[in-house]
Each structure stands twice: as structure tokens, then as C-alpha cells.
Amino acid sequence: AQTIHQWPVAEIKAVGSPLSLGCTIKGKSSPNLYWYWQATGGTLQQLFYSITVGQVESVVQLNLSASRPKDDQFILSTEKLLLSHSGFYLCAWSLRGLSNERLFFGHGTKLSVL
Amino acid sequence: GQQVQQSPASLVLQEGENAELQCNFSTSLNSMQWFYQRPGGSLVSLFYNPSGTKHSGRLTSTTVIKERRSSLHISSSQTTDSGTYLCALGSSSSFSKLVFGQGTSLSVVP
Numbered sequence: 001a002q003t004i005h006q007w008p009v010a011e012i013k014a015v016g017s018p019l020s021l022g023c024t025i026k027g028k029s030s031p032n033l034y035w036y037w038q039a040t041g042g043t044l045q046q047l048f049y050s051i052t053v054g055q056v057e058s059v060v061q062l063n064l065s066a067s068r069p070k071d072d073q074f075i076l077s078t079e080k081l082l083l084s085h086s087g088f089y090l091c092a093w094s095l096r097g098l099s100n101e102r103l104f105f106g107h108g109t110k111l112s113v114l
Numbered sequence: 115g116q117q118v119q120q121s122p123a124s125l126v127l128q129e130g131e132n133a134e135l136q137c138n139f140s141t142s143l144n145s146m147q148w149f150y151q152r153p154g155g156s157l158v159s160l161f162y163n164p165s166g167t168k169h170s171g172r173l174t175s176t177t178v179i180k181e182r183r184s185s186l187h188i189s190s191s192q193t194t195d196s197g198t199y200l201c202a203l204g205s206s207s208s209f210s211k212l213v214f215g216q217g218t219s220l221s222v223v224p
Contacts, residue, residue, distance in 0.1 A: 044214040105157040
């Protein structure tokens with residue numbers, strides 16, 4: 001069975017500090033991977049997607065970056081956090097593209113930037 | 115403008131009542147998915163339903179492409195159904211992107 005693990009569960013960070021959020025998918029070979037972000041009370045927005053190792057496409061510019069160093073790992077990061085980065089970050093996977101595949105989410109990371 | 119509109123924004127039900135949640139979209143559809151977002155924030159996939167009707171327990175999803183709408187019917191609601199229901203549209207212009215609606219917040223009271 002496929003499992004998706006996100007870390008950390010929650011973070012409290014200072015403005016201007018760096019950030020690294022991670023996501024690991026087990027039980028699926030070469031999944032499509034995605035990062036989503038939801039501001040408190042807001043709509044889920046897709047940030048990045050990756051079809052294969054080493055390739056990441058940006059969907060929304062939020063002064064964040066993403067990398068896929070391994071087939072089963074997706075990292076979201078920034079060198080300098082902004083207050084506007086606060087919110088809930090979700091990693092997700094699908095078997096192929098989203099036009100004909102279901103999307104499955106991790107449990108998310110709650111980020112508070114102070 | 116907003117590509118995906120959900121209604122109602124919020125809903126309160128007495129346990130045992132039925133609910134009909136709506137999702138209307140303004141662009142061409144390639145796929146439609148429904149999710150349940152738990153109060154803690156995590157999402158559960160409910161349906162992948164690009165067209166027609168699908169059933170899962172007390173849940174039914176119906177997507178009518180030519181009318182640009184999808185609905186989620188919850189029958190015999192339970193307090194554990196409380197949370198937020200999200201629909202998400204996958205368009206033919208981008209196979210790697212889902213656009214989410216703003217959600218319907220459901221509260222089922224005993």
C-alpha cells in the first residue's frame with residue numbers, strides 16, 4: 001500500500017529564517033508529486049508539480065522553491081520566510097497526470113511565521 | 115474570474131438529514147474530484163468523477179459536463195461528516211494542475 005509522509009507536522013518560524021518541508025512517498029514508483037498551500041480560511045492553491053526526479057515546475061510564485069532529489073522525495077524550501085508564508089502545506093501524489101487520475105494527500109504541515 | 119464555485123459556503127444539518135453540495139465551473143473540464151477536509155486540515159479523496167454518477171456508501175457524486183456542474187449528495191448525515199468538502203477541476207489545458215473551489219463547510223449537529 002502507498003503511504004505518504006510529511007515532515008514536520010508543524011513549525012513556528014521567525015520572519016527571515018529559512019524553511020525546509022519534506023514529503024516521502026512509499027509504495028509507488030515514479031509518482032507525479034505536488035505541493036499545495038492553503039492560507040487560513042483560504043482556497044487550496046497548487047504551488048509546484050514534478051513528473052520525474054530532478055524536474056520541478058512552478059505553478060504559483062510565492063518566493064518558495066521545490067526540488068525532487070529522489071524518486072520518492074519532494075522538498076519545499078525558502079531561504080527567507082515572509083509573514084505571508086503562514087498556512088497549511090500539503091504534499092500530494094498521483095499515478096499520472098491529474099486529467100485522469102485521483103490525487104492523494106499527505107497529512108500536511110502547519111506553518112506559523114511570526 | 116473564479117473557475118470553480120462551490121455552494122453553499124456553509125451548511126448546518128440535523129443528524130439524519132440529507133445534503134446536496136454544488137460545484138459549478140466556468141472552463142472546460144477534463145476531470146472532477148471531490149475531497150473531504152478534516153477539521154485538522156488533512157484531505158481525503160472521495161470521488162474521481164469526470165462524468166456521470168458514482169456511489170460510495172452514503173455519498174453520491176454526479177457530474178454533468180454540458181451543464182458545467184458537479185454535485186455531492188450526502189444521505190443520512192452523521193456528526194462525523196462534519197468538515198469541509200472541496201471540489202477540484204482538472205482542465206484539458208493542463209494535465210498537471212487541479213483548481214480547487216473554496217469549499218462547503220458542513221456541520222452536522224445531534
